[in-house]
Amino acid sequence: MAKSTDQKILSTLWSAGCGSHGGCGCEIFVKDGKVTRIEGDKNHPWNQGRLCAKGLAITQYIYHKDRVLYPLKRVGERGEGKWQRISWEEAYGTIETRLKDIRAKHGAESVIFCQGTGRDIGGPITFLMYAYGSPNWVQVGLAGHACYTPRLGAMAATLGPSGYCVADCSQFLEERYESKEWTPPKYIIIWAQNFTAGCHDGFYGHWIVDCMKRGTKLISIDPRSTWWTTRSEIHLQNRPGTDGATALGMLNVIINENLYDKKFVEKWCYGFEELRKRVQEYPPEKVEQITGVPAHLLRQAAKLYATSKPSAIQWGEPVDAMPAGSVVSQAITLLWCITGNVDNPGGNVIARNSHGVTTYPFSSAELSELYGVDLVKRLNEKRIGANDYPMIKGFRGWVQPDVLINQMETGKPYPVKGAWIQTSNIIGGQAADPRRHYNAMKKLDFIVCVDLFQTPTTMALADIFLPAVSIAEKESFRTWWQPLGVSVKAIDALGECKSDWEINLEMAKRLATTPIKYNNVRELIDSRLAAGNTNFEKLKAKGGWEFPPKGHPSRPYYRYEKGLLRKDGKPGFETPTGKCELYSKTFEEWGLDPLPYYEEPKESPIATPDLSKKYPFILTTGRRSPVFFHSELRMIPWLRELDPWPVAEINDKAAASLGIENNDWVYVENMHGKIKVKAKVTPTAPANVVTVPHGWWLPETDGKAPNFFSTWDHNVNNLTTMGNQGKSGFGGTNYRSGLCRLVKIQGGKE
Amino acid sequence: MARNGLLIQYEWCTGCHACEVACKQEHNYPAGVCGIKVVEVVNAGQDKVFVDFAPFTTRFCDLCADRTKSGEEPTCVKHCQATCITYGTVAALAKEQEKMPRSSLFAPK
Numbered sequence: 001m002a003k004s005t006d007q008k009i010l011s012t013l014w015s016a017g018c019g020s021h022g023g024c025g026c027e028i029f030v031k032d033g034k035v036t037r038i039e040g041d042k043n044h045p046w047n048q049g050r051l052c053a054k055g056l057a058i059t060q061y062i063y064h065k066d067r068v069l070y071p072l073k074r075v076g077e078r079g080e081g082k083w084q085r086i087s088w089e090e091a092y093g094t095i096e097t098r099l100k101d102i103r104a105k106h107g108a109e110s111v112i113f114c115q116g117t118g119r120d121i122g123g124p125i126t127f128l129m130y131a132y133g134s135p136n137w138v139q140v141g142l143a144g145h146a147c148y149t150p151r152l153g154a155m156a157a158t159l160g161p162s163g164y165c166v167a168d169c170s171q172f173l174e175e176r177y178e179s180k181e182w183t184p185p186k187y188i189i190i191w192a193q194n195f196t197a198g199c200h201d202g203f204y205g206h207w208i209v210d211c212m213k214r215g216t217k218l219i220s221i222d223p224r225s226t227w228w229t230t231r232s233e234i235h236l237q238n239r240p241g242t243d244g245a246t247a248l249g250m251l252n253v254i255i256n257e258n259l260y261d262k263k264f265v266e267k268w269c270y271g272f273e274e275l276r277k278r279v280q281e282y283p284p285e286k287v288e289q290i291t292g293v294p295a296h297l298l299r300q301a302a303k304l305y306a307t308s309k310p311s312a313i314q315w316g317e318p319v320d321a322m323p324a325g326s327v328v329s330q331a332i333t334l335l336w337c338i339t340g341n342v343d344n345p346g347g348n349v350i351a352r353n354s355h356g357v358t359t360y361p362f363s364s365a366e367l368s369e370l371y372g373v374d375l376v377k378r379l380n381e382k383r384i385g386a387n388d389y390p391m392i393k394g395f396r397g398w399v400q401p402d403v404l405i406n407q408m409e410t411g412k413p414y415p416v417k418g419a420w421i422q423t424s425n426i427i428g429g430q431a432a433d434p435r436r437h438y439n440a441m442k443k444l445d446f447i448v449c450v451d452l453f454q455t456p457t458t459m460a461l462a463d464i465f466l467p468a469v470s471i472a473e474k475e476s477f478r479t480w481w482q483p484l485g486v487s488v489k490a491i492d493a494l495g496e497c498k499s500d501w502e503i504n505l506e507m508a509k510r511l512a513t514t515p516i517k518y519n520n521v522r523e524l525i526d527s528r529l530a531a532g533n534t535n536f537e538k539l540k541a542k543g544g545w546e547f548p549p550k551g552h553p554s555r556p557y558y559r560y561e562k563g564l565l566r567k568d569g570k571p572g573f574e575t576p577t578g579k580c581e582l583y584s585k586t587f588e589e590w591g592l593d594p595l596p597y598y599e600e601p602k603e604s605p606i607a608t609p610d611l612s613k614k615y616p617f618i619l620t621t622g623r624r625s626p627v628f629f630h631s632e633l634r635m636i637p638w639l640r641e642l643d644p645w646p647v648a649e650i651n652d653k654a655a656a657s658l659g660i661e662n663n664d665w666v667y668v669e670n671m672h673g674k675i676k677v678k679a680k681v682t683p684t685a686p687a688n689v690v691t692v693p694h695g696w697w698l699p700e701t702d703g704k705a706p707n708f709f710s711t712w713d714h715n716v717n718n719l720t721t722m723g724n725q726g727k728s729g730f731g732g733t734n735y736r737s738g739l740c741r742l743v744k745i746q747g748g749k750e
Numbered sequence: 751m752a753r754n755g756l757l758i759q760y761e762w763c764t765g766c767h768a769c770e771v772a773c774k775q776e777h778n779y780p781a782g783v784c785g786i787k788v789v790e791v792v793n794a795g796q797d798k799v800f801v802d803f804a805p806f807t808t809r810f811c812d813l814c815a816d817r818t819k820s821g822e823e824p825t826c827v828k829h830c831q832a833t834c835i836t837y838g839t840v841a842a843l844a845k846e847q848e849k850m851p852r853s854s855l856f857a858p859k
Contacts, residue, residue: 037775040829050831053771196764196831206831209762213833225799227764235798626766638774641781642767652794683794684801 006031010041010544012485014120014478015471016423016452018061019054019629020199022119023047023480025544026055028472028490035059035472035491043543045176045483047204053627057638062470062494066635066699067452069495072465078442079460079705088496091464096510098446099132102417103511108133109382110417112399114140116424117630118148118201120476120487122360124504125422126397127524130371131508131516135379135386136416138399140424140441141431143722143733145392145401146321148201150730152362153395154329157586158337159350160574161365162553162565165336167312168349169207172482172556174547177214181557184214185346186308189301190228191221191332192243193316197624200316202351202480208314219301221246223620224649224691225684234301238291240620240689241601241737243322246298247331248598249287252279253302254338260306261340268560268572269337271583271594278595290598290606306339310346317622318736323599323724325731326391330584331596337580343557350565352554354484354547355532359477367397382414389729390590402725405433408440418446421457422500423468428456428711429631429695432720432733433672435712450503453635456711459703467497474499475536477525482554484532485545486525501525592728601737602724605688608739615670615739617690621716622735623649624693631695631715646677646696646714650742651685660744667743668692673718676745690740692716753857754813756824757843758805761852762834765790765803769826769835776814776825785811785858786826804854805835811858813837 006029014022025044042049071091076082113129195205220232284295341347385400386393449462476487572578576585696714726732814824
């Protein structure tokens with residue numbers, strides 16, 4: 001394919017429209033105003049020329065026949081699938097009238113602003129929400145808010161809000177693996193994540209492979225056998241849902257065998273004696289009873305990790321979804337704290353947004369910086385769930401989703417009347433108990449959906465559909481965590497699509513109670529980039545990215561020694577004691593146990609033995625596919641061909657005992673629901689664990705009610721429930737540790 | 751003229767499928783056709799289950815003739831996320847392979 005005449009635009013991926021948490025530098029090739037291909041950018045330190053299947057398939061996404069290219073309004077009943085094309089002026093005008101009317105009658109808080117997974121959407125959606133005056137920013141149905149937030153909250157409660165950590169794979173240094181400042185981790189503990197299947201939470205999965213080639217060895221903690229466990233020196237194969245006990249057992253070994261970093265603990269940690277006392281409750285033999293991990297293997301893993309410095313831990317979303325997810329996260333965080341693997345080369349390095357620029361304001365602290373302390377504080381009074389959970393109120397500026405569903409159903413303490421849903425597939429992917437959410441949300445007075453395709457959610461709920469652009473058609477900017485990057489517009493928007501920023505800026509101007517000072521999106525982006533002493537054009541001219549200068553607080557290492565973590569410039573951490581808090585004063589202030597503990601899943605062979613007789617398998621959902629991202633991309637031919645059907649991974653011997661063969665259609669069912677999937681019979685599945693990927697719907701089937709693209713048949717979240725949240729409001733879902741049984745469907749797919 | 755090929759150290763192949771989609775994009779192959787494929791290989795040992803991936807070229811691999819003509823590497827080589835594919839002459843790759851465990855050499859053309 002001749003491409004020498006094509007124009008090449010350097011950009012950053014981070015959006016719906018490439019399907020990942022993003023970060024990759026890419027080359028977008030354009031001819032006659034059309035994207036001809038996309039490739040990785042070799043000069044970009046993030047991916048160094050590489051690109052995943054999702055990024056490489058982007059032309060099929062941009063030019064897909066089913067993309068919605070014009071604003072639509074619903075003309076039939078919700079779910080009937082009857083739409084009429086309208087102008088933007090009509091769309092904006094209708095939304096303005098309806099949302100102002102709701103605000104006047106019920107207050108701005110009665111409109112919720114809903115996003116899906118964390119990407120560039122966090123910037124525009126909060127901008128619009130605060131302009132309108134609502135505090136209710138939410139990932140609807142994300143039970144226990146189980147996606148990174150429990151981990152972030154636990155790290156903030158231990159190391160301060162400037163103390164989020166990730167495994168150090170040199171990603172904060174422009175020269176990457178060649179940098180003299182960096183050294184590869186001796187060991188990386190891979191805690192419940194399959195990095196080959198994606199780039200989760202601002203972490204490019206194959207960085208770990210890069211480290212392995214440079215000598216890093218692995219310890220894996222995972223119920224399944226995977227590519228990673230195959231290559232691990234030790235594999236702790238624990239029962240799903242018991243990771244908290246695993247972490248406490250490791251803390252027990254490291255402390256009791258005097259393997260912790262005494263200098264670091266003495267100088268920089270608070271509460272070691274209290275922790276020492278607490279972990280006595282978790283000797284390895286007891287942990288073995290809970291987790292199924294042999295005590296000698298747990299000892300071996302803890303010893304190897306603690307005595308091989310520097311070493312790092314990198315973890316996945318299952319940690320958030322555990323019972324008491326924020327507590328499990330705390331226990332794991334304490335492992336790198338007591339071994340002194342904090343902000344050191346090859347340890348768990350502190351991750352801060354490049355140049356101090358916030359593109360996606362995670363926390364209450366960041367929201368206050370962008371929108372003012374007073375506004376955030378005032379709006380918090382009405383934020384759903386904030387008054388039930390001090391950690392929700394104190395840490396992150398979001399709604400607690402399990403409280404929201406109750407409030408939508410009861411109208412108490414105030415009714416929810418409207419929803420702005422932006423690139424989020426609530427019913428087809430994100431929500432636990434999606435039917436409950438469908439029933440509650442279809443009663444709302446007014447719903448706007450902004451998306452690129454019709455999904456089960458837009459079909460079921462939208463009154464107005466606004467068409468968004470892909471990453472190639474818009475300007476945006478990114479820090480999560482580094483470098484500071486921009487997404488450059490390579491082609492004109494298809495049809496009449498607009499970027500999320502364009503849409504939200506226009507709506508914000510119409511709905512704001514105080515005037516919006518930005519004339520256009522570029523002005524807004526530049527005002528945010530000003531914190532990094534740069535602007536869009538400068539970054540674009542540099543190839544789309546820049547690392548912070550030496551000495552900047554967003555650059556490693558050992559910032560706690562240099563006074564780069566605290567607002568007052570003193571050494572230490574931004575915590576109440578100024579130290580790394582093994583006994584968390586912040587948890588204490590939030591009315592929570594300051595020390596970690598273990599909590600059993602609500603539904604498990606131990607907690608509910610009678611139920612387990614009826615449903616003998618542990619159900620764990622959310623296993624990632626390398627070619628999809630959550631509920632996205634099932635309509636892309638190049639990708640669907642590689643992963644054509646929803647499956648359940650079933651142990652070979654267990655399958656044989658049930659007469660189930662590979663590729664048979666089976667029901668996976670429990671007391672909450674039932675779905676149809678194809679059996680993937682494999683010894684990689686433990687005998688009593690069934691793994692089902694999430695987010696499955698079939699875009700090629702009927703989108704109208706009641707089918708909604710077959711979401712009720714294939715979305716495994718139909719087997720999960722709301723209302724299991726932990727004491728902090730975080731974690732405690734059954735996404736990762738439910739129960740189920742398998743029934744073979746005679747005669748294939750019904 | 752020297753024959754060219756691909757040396758794949760499958761020890762590192764993680765099964766991410768980037769090579770396959772890169773190939774599809776480069777050649778605009780329809781469904782069912784691709785110049786490279788990756789299969790999962792599972793071995794169940796006594797105490798451990800091993801998961802590996804095996805990439806192999808097909809009759810539709812042209813070693814990205816258009817790209818290599820202009821001095822670029824084949825698209826699967828460039829985009830392989832595990833960086834485990836090398837392009838070169840079969841003779842040079844065979845020499846490299848002497849030091850490379852768990853690898854395969856493909857000469858598709």
